Amino acid sequence: xxxxxxxxxxxxxxxGALGPRLxxxxxxxxxxxxxxxxxxxxxxxxxxxxxxxxxxSYRWVPGLGLEFSFRVDALSLVMLSLVGGIGVLVFVYASRxxxxxxxxxxxxxxxxxxxxxxxTGLVSADDLLLVFIFWELTSVTSYGLIGxxxxxxxxxxxxxxxxxxxxxxxxxxxxxxxxxxxxxxARSFSELEGMQLSGTVITWAAVLVLIGAFTKSAQxxxxxxxxxxxxxxxxVSSYLHSATMVKAGVFLVARLSPAMKEVDxxxxxxxxxxxxxxxWGGYRALRxxxxxxxxxxxxxxxxxxxxxxxxxxxxxxxxxxxxxxxxHALFKxxxxxxxxxxxxxxxxxxxxxxxxxxxxxxxxxxxxxVAALSMMGMIPFFxxxxxxxxxxxxxxxxxxxxxxxxAGIVVGSALTxxxxxxxxxxxxxxxxxxxxxxxxxxxxxxxxxILLAVPTVFLGLxxxxxxxxVHPAAAVLEASAAEVQLKLWPGFVFxxxxxxxxxxxxxxxxxxxxxxxxxxxxxxxxxxxAGIFQAMLSGFLRWAANVTGIVQSGSLPAYLGIIIVAxxxxxxxxxxxxxxxxxxxxxxxxxxxxxxxxATMAAAAGVTVARRRFGAVLMLGAVGYGVAALxxxxxxxxxxxxxxxxxxxxxxxxxLVLRHLPDxxxxxxxxxxxxxxxxxxxxxxxxxxxxxxxxxxxxRTEVPVDAEIAARSLPEGDGSNxxxxxxxDFRGFDTLGEIVVLGVAALGVVGLVRTGRRERAGxxxxxxxxAASQPTDRxxxxxxxxxxxxxxxx
Numbered sequence: 073x074x075x076x077x078x079x080x081x082x083x084x085x086x087x088g089a090l091g092p093r094l095x096x097x098x099x100x101x102x103x104x105x106x107x108x109x110x111x112x113x114x115x116x117x118x119x120x121x122x123x124x125x126x127x128x129s130y131r132w133v134p135g136l137g138l139e140f141s142f143r144v145d146a147l148s149l150v151m152l153s154l155v156g157g158i159g160v161l162v163f164v165y166a167s168r169x170x171x172x173x174x175x176x177x178x179x180x181x182x183x184x185x186x187x188x189x190x191x192t193g194l195v196s197a198d199d200l201l202l203v204f205i206f207w208e209l210t211s212v213t214s215y216g217l218i219g220x221x222x223x224x225x226x227x228x229x230x231x232x233x234x235x236x237x238x239x240x241x242x243x244x245x246x247x248x249x250x251x252x253x254x255x256x257x258a259r260s261f262s263e264l265e266g267m268q269l270s271g272t273v274i275t276w277a278a279v280l281v282l283i284g285a286f287t288k289s290a291q292x293x294x295x296x297x298x299x300x301x302x303x304x305x306x307x308v309s310s311y312l313h314s315a316t317m318v319k320a321g322v323f324l325v326a327r328l329s330p331a332m333k334e335v336d337x338x339x340x341x342x343x344x345x346x347x348x349x350x351x352w353g354g355y356r357a358l359r360x361x362x363x364x365x366x367x368x369x370x371x372x373x374x375x376x377x378x379x380x381x382x383x384x385x386x387x388x389x390x391x392x393x394x395x396x397x398x399x400h401a402l403f404k405x406x407x408x409x410x411x412x413x414x415x416x417x418x419x420x421x422x423x424x425x426x427x428x429x430x431x432x433x434x435x436x437x438x439x440x441x442v443a444a445l446s447m448m449g450m451i452p453f454f455x456x457x458x459x460x461x462x463x464x465x466x467x468x469x470x471x472x473x474x475x476x477x478x479a480g481i482v483v484g485s486a487l488t489x490x491x492x493x494x495x496x497x498x499x500x501x502x503x504x505x506x507x508x509x510x511x512x513x514x515x516x517x518x519x520x521x522i523l524l525a526v527p528t529v530f531l532g533l534x535x536x537x538x539x540x541x542v543h544p545a546a547a548v549l550e551a552s553a554a555e556v557q558l559k560l561w562p563g564f565v566f567x568x569x570x571x572x573x574x575x576x577x578x579x580x581x582x583x584x585x586x587x588x589x590x591x592x593x594x595x596x597x598x599x600x601x602a603g604i605f606q607a608m609l610s611g612f613l614r615w616a617a618n619v620t621g622i623v624q625s626g627s628l629p630a631y632l633g634i635i636i637v638a639x640x641x642x643x644x645x646x647x648x649x650x651x652x653x654x655x656x657x658x659x660x661x662x663x664x665x666x667x668x669x670x671a672t673m674a675a676a677a678g679v680t681v682a683r684r685r686f687g688a689v690l691m692l693g694a695v696g697y698g699v700a701a702l703x704x705x706x707x708x709x710x711x712x713x714x715x716x717x718x719x720x721x722x723x724x725x726x727x728l729v730l731r732h733l734p735d736x737x738x739x740x741x742x743x744x745x746x747x748x749x750x751x752x753x754x755x756x757x758x759x760x761x762x763x764x765x766x767x768x769x770x771x772r773t774e775v776p777v778d779a780e781i782a783a784r785s786l787p788e789g790d791g792s793n794x795x796x797x798x799x800x801d802f803r804g805f806d807t808l809g810e811i812v813v814l815g816v817a818a819l820g821v822v823g824l825v826r827t828g829r830r831e832r833a834g835x836x837x838x839x840x841x842x843a844a845s846q847p848t849d850r851x852x853x854x855x856x857x858x859x860x861x862x863x864x865x866x
Contacts, residue, residue, distance in 0.1 A: 073128050073142040073196050079108040080189025084182045091178020096170040098178055102185040103163030109156030109192055113149060120149045121544045127198070127262075143198035143262055146544035150394060151195035151323055153541075154401045158315045159188050161520035162405070166307040168517040169412055180220050184307070187213035191316045195323060198260040200249045203324075207245060207288070210317050211238040217312065218304040230300035233605055237297045241287025245324075248280030261327055270334045278338040281328060282345075289321030289375045292349040296601025299356075299368040306412030309364065314404035318375055319397065326382040326393060330549050333385035342383020343473055347480035349376030354487025358494065358581070359592050363411045363421045366495055367404065370447070373484060374400055380477065381462055386469050387553040390546040392461035395538060395558060399458040399528070403443035406524035407495070410440045413513050413521070414499060420508075423498025427506035436518045437500050439525040446528045448492040448578070449485060449571060454531040454538065456571075457558055459485065464567035482570050489578020494585065535560055629746065633753045644760035651763055652770045664705055672698030680750040684736050689726040693719060710795045721817055728824045 083105030091098040116126050125145040132138040144152065166184070170177060190209035197203045212235070219231030255273045258264045269277075285291075290298035301313055312318070325342060332338040353373030360366040378400070381393040413436060414429065415421050430437045446455030463485075466478040531538045535558035546553035562568055581588060660666050675694035682688035696719030703712035781802065782794055789797035799807045 073112070073126070073144060073192075074130065074140070076108050076112050077189055077193055080105040080185055080192060084185040084189065087185050088178050088182035091181050094178075095172035096167050096177065097172075098181045099163045099167040099170075099184075102181045103160050103167075105185050106156045106159030106163065106188050106192075109152055109188075110160060113153050113156060116144065117149060117541075120144060121146055121541060123544065125262075138201065139199060140202060141199040141260060142193075142196045142202075143260070144196050145548050146541065147323075147326065147394070147546075147548040148196050150398065150541055150545045151319070152192065154315050154319070154398065155188065155191050155195060158401060158405050158524070159311060161523060162307050162311040162409075164516065165310065165409055165412070165520045166305075168514065169305065169307055169416065176220070176222075180217065180305075183213050183216040183220075184311075187217060187312065187317070191320070194320055198262050200253055200259060200261070203261075204242065204246050204249060207284075207320065208239070208242045210320060211235060211242060211288075214238075214301075214308075214312055214317055217308045218301045220305060220308075221303070224303065226300075227303040229606070230297070230303045230602075233300050233602065234297040236609070237287050237294050237605070241284040241294065244280045244287075245284025248277045248282075248284065251277035251280065264328070264331045267331050268334050269331050274332075275335055275337050278332055278335045279341065281324065282338065282341050285321035285324050285379070286345060287321070288324075289318050289379060290349075290372050291321070291345050291376060291379060292352050292372075293601065293604075295349060295353065295372045296605050298372055299365055299600075300602050302362075302364045302368050306364070306408060306415065309368070310405045310408035310412070313368065314371055314408055315401040318371065319378075319401070322375065322378045322382060322393075322397065325379055326390070326549060329382050329385045329390075339383055339385060339471060340473070343380045343471075343477050346376045346378070346380025346383060347477050347484070349373065350380070350484035351376075351480055351487065354484050354491060355592075357491035358487065358585070358588065359596075360491075361423050361498075363414065363423060363495060363499055364408070366423075366491060366498075367407055367411065370488065370491055370495075371404060373488065374404070374447075377462065377481060377484060380481070381465070384466070384469050384471070384477075386465060387546070387550045388461065388468055388556050389465035390549045390553040391542060391556040391558070392458060392465045394542045394545045395454070395458035396462055398531075398538070398542070399446060399455045402524050402528050403446040403453075403455055406443040406521045406528075407440065407447070409521045409524075410436060410443075410499075410518075413517055416517070417510050417513050418508050423494070424503070425506065425508065426499055427501070427503040427508050429508070429510070430500035430502075432510050433512065433518070436513070436521060439518075439522040440499070441496065442525040442528055443521070444492050444496050446532070448489045449575065452529075452532045452560055454528050454535075457532055457535050457538070457560060460562055460567055460571060461556070461558065463570050464562070464565070467567055467570075478570075482574050483577075485571070485574035486577035486581065489575050490581035490585075493579065493582040497582075532560060629750070633749060636757055637753060640757050640760040640764075644763045647767045648763055651767045657769075662705070665702065668698055668701045668705065672702075676754065677751070680754055681747055682737075685730050685733060686727075686735070688737075689723060689730065692726070693723045696722070708795060710793070710799075718814075721814070721821060724821055725817075725824075728821075 083102050087098050087102040090101065094101060120126060123146075125143055127143045128141070130140040132140055163184070166181075174180075187210060190206050190213055194203060194206035194210060197206055215231050215235040218234055219227050221227040251273055252264075252269070253259055255271065255277065256264065256267060256269055258267065287294045298313060298318065302309060304312075329338070329342075350373045353369045353371070353376060357366050357369035357373060360369060374396075378393060378396060381389050381396065411421060413433075414426065417433070418426060418429070420426065442453065446453035449456050449459035463478070463481060466474065466481055539558050542558060543554040543556075546556070660669075672695055675691045675698060678691035679688050679695070682691055696715060700712045700715035700719065703709070703715060781798060785794045785797040786792055789801045791797040791801075
């Protein structure tokens with residue numbers, strides 16, 4: 073599998089590099105990447121369908137147990153077949169869809185190939201963290217594809233909307249996967265097999281994972297990005313938004329349903345949201361006059377049915393779900409492709425502007441009819457077989473919402489029939505008084521649609537062919553699912569009657585489409601999901617601007633105070649309850665220490681209340697000298713000398729800088745609050761440091777290192793002064809670094825002093841532009857206005 077992924081990386085790089093020379097033929101080159109996926113499937117299909125999953129693992133961060141692990145079982149194989157097979161056809165289709173003179177076509181091809189690779193990695197990844205990585209890669213690459221026409225405001229807005237919604241859902245997914253890993257100890261899908269998860273933590277994990285799946289698979293109320301993504305070129309819609317990307321959420325729900333079947337919240341949310349999305353998407357599809365938007369809302373509807381089907385967690389519905397997953401990919405990719413053909417041939421997608429295309433492109437019309445009737449669930453196509461098993465699976469299931477869910481599936485199927493008939497009528501029917509300009513498409517352009525219609529017919533007529541891959545894929549989720557037989561004619565059963573009711577009801581809805589359209593216009597809210605998203609985004613940006621205006625005040629002291637408090641106080645708060653006072657703790661060893669500490673504290677407080685800068689520097693120096701005095705009292709003259717030297721250098725720096733600043737601090741209205749703020753921060757940091765030091769001393773578990781240093785100082789360092797041995801031997805390189813720092817600081821002080829002297833003498837170096845300089849005779853007279861070296865040195 074890693075070879076297949078590398079082929080996509082290389083394909084994306086070659087498409088970006090060679091695209092400007094190849095024009096639209098770059099898609100034929102890029103199509104070799106998904107062709108490698110097809111080759112992988114063909115080579116490994118026999119073993120995988122027999123139950124021998126293909127696993128690969130590569131170490132990533134061994135210390136953390138992270139690795140790139142891939143595992144292709146029968147369910148992954150089905151998804152890889154769709155990603156690779158439909159991908160090849162879409163790339164061929166794209167080579168005829170584009171004219172070749174579009175700007176940035178090579179970047180589009182590179183993004184397209186990268187997306188195919190990300191989707192390939194997603195459906196084959198076994199490690200949960202790796203699943204999230206590929207999940208986010210699909211969002212990022214789809215952003216570039218949706219926003220390909222970057223000159224279009226609609227395309228840019230749609231790309232941002234898709235990225236924000238799916239990206240936010242990805243964060244929820246990450247949190248859910250981490251909770252699952254923490255609670256169950258499983259790092260991969262293979263480790264989750266056979267587990268029955270439950271508990272409060274798993275319930276929250278289920279909610280978070282479903283949010284991620286709902287956003288990616290365009291479930292209400294997150295569905296608005298999918299219709300908006302129709303601003304992308306049609307090859308994107310045919311691939312991402314029918315067969316691959318939107319199936320990622322469905323695939324994830326299918327993977328986790330066996331482990332989540334005991335979590336009632338999982339089933340309730342999946343079924344409720346799925347059925348409601350199916351109804352809402354079908355209702356909105358009936359209102360559309362753009363063929364592409366009609367299919368987009370139809371996709372939202374059918375994705376809802378797939379989420380509900382896999383979310384129930386029953387063997388028969390697993391089989392039905394896999395069958396519908398394949399059927400939907402076949403007919404929806406074909407329908408999106410034919411919309412692109414119609415758009416190119418007539419320069420419109422509006423159903424009221426199209427007429428007579430059935431006579432002008434009969435072969436394409438026949439292929440489209442096959443795909444559309446399969447979507448509608450008409451016998452003898454594969455969509456009928458899959459839909460029948462979905463309905464019969466819901467009838468056989470047993471849970472609280474089963475009756476309402478089944479009714480919703482039937483009503484949703486009726487809506488599917490209605491908007492499918494609307495699509496066929498709008499695209500191909502003769503409409504009196506409507507004339508449509510038309511030029512015939514070439515065979516390579518229509519060919520992928522026809523090829524996708526062929527398996528739709530054969531799998532419907534011979535469902536035993538579909539069982540060869542549907543049963544093993546469903547058995548991955550539950551072993552008993554392999555015993556469910558797919559049938560073209562199920563007999564006169566209740567499920568068939570419900571299907572007949574759905575088709576009849578859909579036909580009636582289509583027949584009364586005009587009065588229904590008027591009712592829909594009256595009930596229209598005037599705002600859709602995209603509008604709600606834009607309103608929420610605008611409100612969030614305004615709120616962010618207001619918050620930024622408050623927290624980003626432009627005050628450096630405020631920023632430093634917040635950083636210091638966060639860095640010191642937060643750790644102190646977390647350990648304050650566990651601090652214990654050591655038994656040998658001594659407040660002070662002599663009164664001299666007390667006097668020095670009190671004087672140092674007074675000087676530190678004086679720094680915060682000083683009104684003059686020079687006075688603040690003196691107080692700051694007093695603090696440093698007080699620390700040096702403590703070192704002397706404690707018997708560490710070496711440290712005291714170092715402290716005195718460093719403190720003197722620092723004070724010298726301050727004094728030199730203060731010469732260029734006002735004598736006093738600004739005495740504005742907020743000066744008093746500033747002093748209070750500085751006092752509060754100083755006190756809080758002091759208390760926090762004391763707490764941390766007490767905790768460090770009281771929680772010591774190892775022998776202090778000073779005992780070992782004292783024992784090794786004389787025999788190994790030949791020195792009775794432990795401090796000297798530490799500085800020269802034990803940490804000699806650190807000392808060398810400190811000496812270098814002090815040397816550089818000393819040079820800086822010398823430079824500042826010399827500069828100050830020159831400025832006091834009124835001496836400046838003349839600066840002459842190079843372009844204006846003229847050669848002069850060294851022996852000639854000099855300009856009397858230019859001081860000589862002798863004059864400047866006086």
